Amino acid sequence: MSNKTTEPAIVKSGIKAVAELAGVGIASVSRVLSGQPGSSPQMTQRVMDAARQLGYAPNVLAQSLRRRATHSIGFVGSDINNPLIASIVSGAESVLSVAKYSVLLTNSGGDPGVDAQRIDVLLQRQVDGLIVLPALEDDPATLAALRGAQAPVVLIDRTLPSDIGAHYVLSDHFQGLGDAGRHLLQAGHSRIGLVVGLDVRPTRERIRGVEAAFDSLGLARNLIVHRGRLSPEHGEQAIGELLSGENPPSAVILGGNQLLEGALRAVHRRKLTLGVDLSLVSCDALPLCRLHHPPIATVMRDTALLGRRAAELLLAQLREPGATDPELMPTWFEARASCGPFVGSASTSAASPGAKKRAKQGPSISSK
Amino acid sequence: MSNKTTEPAIVKSGIKAVAELAGVGIASVSRVLSGQPGSSPQMTQRVMDAARQLGYAPNVLAQSLRRRATHSIGFVGSDINNPLIASIVSGAESVLSVAKYSVLLTNSGGDPGVDAQRIDVLLQRQVDGLIVLPALEDDPATLAALRGAQAPVVLIDRTLPSDIGAHYVLSDHFQGLGDAGRHLLQAGHSRIGLVVGLDVRPTRERIRGVEAAFDSLGLARNLIVHRGRLSPEHGEQAIGELLSGENPPSAVILGGNQLLEGALRAVHRRKLTLGVDLSLVSCDALPLCRLHHPPIATVMRDTALLGRRAAELLLAQLREPGATDPELMPTWFEARASCGPFVGSASTSAASPGAKKRAKQGPSISSK
DNA sequence: TTGAAAGCGGTACCAC
DNA sequence: GTGGTACCGCTTTCAA
Numbered sequence: 001m002s003n004k005t006t007e008p009a010i011v012k013s014g015i016k017a018v019a020e021l022a023g024v025g026i027a028s029v030s031r032v033l034s035g036q037p038g039s040s041p042q043m044t045q046r047v048m049d050a051a052r053q054l055g056y057a058p059n060v061l062a063q064s065l066r067r068r069a070t071h072s073i074g075f076v077g078s079d080i081n082n083p084l085i086a087s088i089v090s091g092a093e094s095v096l097s098v099a100k101y102s103v104l105l106t107n108s109g110g111d112p113g114v115d116a117q118r119i120d121v122l123l124q125r126q127v128d129g130l131i132v133l134p135a136l137e138d139d140p141a142t143l144a145a146l147r148g149a150q151a152p153v154v155l156i157d158r159t160l161p162s163d164i165g166a167h168y169v170l171s172d173h174f175q176g177l178g179d180a181g182r183h184l185l186q187a188g189h190s191r192i193g194l195v196v197g198l199d200v201r202p203t204r205e206r207i208r209g210v211e212a213a214f215d216s217l218g219l220a221r222n223l224i225v226h227r228g229r230l231s232p233e234h235g236e237q238a239i240g241e242l243l244s245g246e247n248p249p250s251a252v253i254l255g256g257n258q259l260l261e262g263a264l265r266a267v268h269r270r271k272l273t274l275g276v277d278l279s280l281v282s283c284d285a286l287p288l289c290r291l292h293h294p295p296i297a298t299v300m301r302d303t304a305l306l307g308r309r310a311a312e313l314l315l316a317q318l319r320e321p322g323a324t325d326p327e328l329m330p331t332w333f334e335a336r337a338s339c340g341p342f343v344g345s346a347s348t349s350a351a352s353p354g355a356k357k358r359a360k361q362g363p364s365i366s367s368k
Numbered sequence: 369m370s371n372k373t374t375e376p377a378i379v380k381s382g383i384k385a386v387a388e389l390a391g392v393g394i395a396s397v398s399r400v401l402s403g404q405p406g407s408s409p410q411m412t413q414r415v416m417d418a419a420r421q422l423g424y425a426p427n428v429l430a431q432s433l434r435r436r437a438t439h440s441i442g443f444v445g446s447d448i449n450n451p452l453i454a455s456i457v458s459g460a461e462s463v464l465s466v467a468k469y470s471v472l473l474t475n476s477g478g479d480p481g482v483d484a485q486r487i488d489v490l491l492q493r494q495v496d497g498l499i500v501l502p503a504l505e506d507d508p509a510t511l512a513a514l515r516g517a518q519a520p521v522v523l524i525d526r527t528l529p530s531d532i533g534a535h536y537v538l539s540d541h542f543q544g545l546g547d548a549g550r551h552l553l554q555a556g557h558s559r560i561g562l563v564v565g566l567d568v569r570p571t572r573e574r575i576r577g578v579e580a581a582f583d584s585l586g587l588a589r590n591l592i593v594h595r596g597r598l599s600p601e602h603g604e605q606a607i608g609e610l611l612s613g614e615n616p617p618s619a620v621i622l623g624g625n626q627l628l629e630g631a632l633r634a635v636h637r638r639k640l641t642l643g644v645d646l647s648l649v650s651c652d653a654l655p656l657c658r659l660h661h662p663p664i665a666t667v668m669r670d671t672a673l674l675g676r677r678a679a680e681l682l683l684a685q686l687r688e689p690g691a692t693d694p695e696l697m698p699t700w701f702e703a704r705a706s707c708g709p710f711v712g713s714a715s716t717s718a719a720s721p722g723a724k725k726r727a728k729q730g731p732s733i734s735s736k
Numbered sequence: 737t738t739g740a741a742a743g744c745g746g747t748a749c750c751a752c
Numbered sequence: 753g754t755g756g757t758a759c760c761g762c763t764t765t766c767a768a
Binding site for chain 2: 055057058059060061062064065070072075079080081083086087089090093094097102103104105106107118120121122123124125126148260261264265268286287288289291292293
């Protein structure tokens with residue numbers, strides 16, 4: 001299709017071409033362009049000129065192969081359509097990109113098998129590190145994949161057996177749910193429904209948090225825990241089941257933002273007035289939840305910060321490896337009309353983000 | 369921390385180790401594991417066994433360098449926190465991952481300069497293809513970066529000069545906005561406000577669409593176009609300016625989902641009743657927008673499909689390169705209470721996703 | 737200071 | 753069928 005007689009325009013790039021054009025050795029080109037010391041000014045000049053002239057950009061693949069470092073990290077999450085995950089990814093990407101790291105993104109759809117497979121793929125791609133939010137904490141395949149990792153691994157809101165040697169960024173759900181629970185109890189509710197997902201750390205901490213709320217007010221633990229998927233569909237179903245069961249709770253806490261849409265559908269369909277007929281609290285916000293009528297009370301956290309911290313932790317490990325203590329990120333309750341007017345003492349309501357005080361019982365970070 | 373005296377467990381991996389263990393040549397190992405034909409059953413067996421025994425996984429970096437293909441694609445978008453973008457990414461990732469491609473994700477924050485820089489980084493990483501949603505259609509740096517691409521490039525909702533040789537997946541905003549406009553006009557509105565962002569294809573098509581709505585009903589083009597950033601803040605500001613200007617519109621169409629939150633804040637603050645005091649239509653949905661009170665009328669589209677089609681287009685180009693025609697994806701208007709009760713003829717309301725009929729004037733896909 | 741050469745971990749051509 | 757070997761494009765001794 002083409003005879004290479006008249007059009008040698010972009011004949012070839014590569015470090016070799018630069019070396020030839022500059023009339024120097026390949027090694028020198030590498031040195032100069034890698035910013036290594038020990039090159040004469042004129043050498044530097046010649047090489048830079050030649051490189052610019054050819055529009056040369058190094059092949060990162062070859063660099064990575066040789067340097068044994070790809071300057072890339074892998075992210076394994078359930079679903080980027082969840083604003084919570086998107087925010088974490090975005091936070092991580094922002095700090096990684098300034099550190100010149102690229103992000104390999106994968107979605108597992110919450111399937112443990114896919115988690116494991118994705119981790120393997122990323123490791124084969126020689127990522128320098130991994131940020132993972134696995135669906136389960138005890139999936140054998142996922143644990144095996146992680147154990148095979150030479151690269152540092154940071155987990156977000158999950159705790160794994162210590163032999164994995166991972167690093168952790170955890171949310172203090174205990175605190176937030178405790179505050180939310182106390183708020184509801186002091187507002188006069190005596191029975192609280194809590195919808196949670198699989199048995200992972202956030203689930204356990206949320207339950208502990210609400211239980212602690214009962215305890216701290218000297219009340220019997222009148223808590224009904226509803227387990228299922230953290231999906232809109234299940235949110236709808238959960239509200240239905242909780243309200244139509246015998247002795248229904250007058251307040252429900254949704255342990256996951258994805259439940260909210262379905263829960264609200266159920267509430268609307270039943271023509272219930274939030275804050276009057278039923279008090280509702282969500283964990284993690286959704287874009288329009290403050291503009292809902294009434295606004296949705298929420299246990300908040302800085303999700304972008306989670307991602308940023310995870311990335312920073314990873315970069316620190318890349319610099320110098322070593323064991324680290326889990327980092328506990330704050331969570332706080334923002335009371336809003338969906339949980340009715342507040343009638344208790346003022347001290348329990350909406351703690352500010354600055355309120356990082358450890359809960360009495362302290363967070364549980366041990367593996368199960 | 370560890371002396372390597374007693375634990376030579378994973379001494380070394382690599383294809384060489386497999387070859388040694390199997391007692392065969394390196395080339396044979398490569399052949400077998402790459403699934404190339406021409407290996408005896410026993411050879412295949414020996415190699416497979418050895419590989420399994422060593423837990424061998426090929427170094428994708430080395431493969432990529434040699435094969436001149438990384439089986440990875442780069443995604444350049446503005447902000448993954450926008451559910452619209454997240455959905456596109458997710459759609460693309462889903463088809464790419466089954467094709468064994470990895471996704472390198474970058475956020476540009478809507479900054480053209482960052483767009484260009486990210487494109488360069490991805491190309492240096494030798495991605496096999498690019499899916500891009502640039503902030504601008506005529507940013508010199510972005511265009512230069514794209515021109516340097518050997519790999520196929522798919523653009524979503526942007527059109528670039530034809531010398532770029534890109535491929536396109538476009539939304540039929542003209543249709544959706546036309547339907548929305550007609551709905552509003554037939555409901556009795558005579559003056560419509562339209563909030564748009566920068567001068568990119570969606571902006572132009574949306575304006576054309578609403579203008580066509582006036583035209584098709586034989587009405588004077590009583591349209592006020594408000595330009596600015598597609599952010600919540602500007603959504604709030606835009607509503608404020610539109611309503612406090614002289615001769616304010618009675619209906620406003622928001623040309624971007626990120627405007628909605630701010631717009632609703634403005635509406636709430638002014639204690640306006642949507643669908644009565646003001647009719648509001650959003651472009652692209654937000655999680656809780658149907659549960660808002662009242663529900664928000666929206667120009668919809670299948671955003672995940674956009675991502676999937678872009679990925680499919682890219683994969684097709686990877687298989688066999690060639691020019692392609694832009695693909696036009698449907699858009700449809702869903703009337704909801706935020707734009708008041710419907711009073712016109714039934715035919716203009718909420719077209720179903722199936723309604724792909726071309727708008728009379730046809731879509732404009734030429735570069736500006 | 738500079739350059740030749742030995743890899744990094746595979747792939748693929750080419751004889752045997 | 754199988755194995756030796758020349759690369760892929762770059763980094764990094766090591767000797768000059």
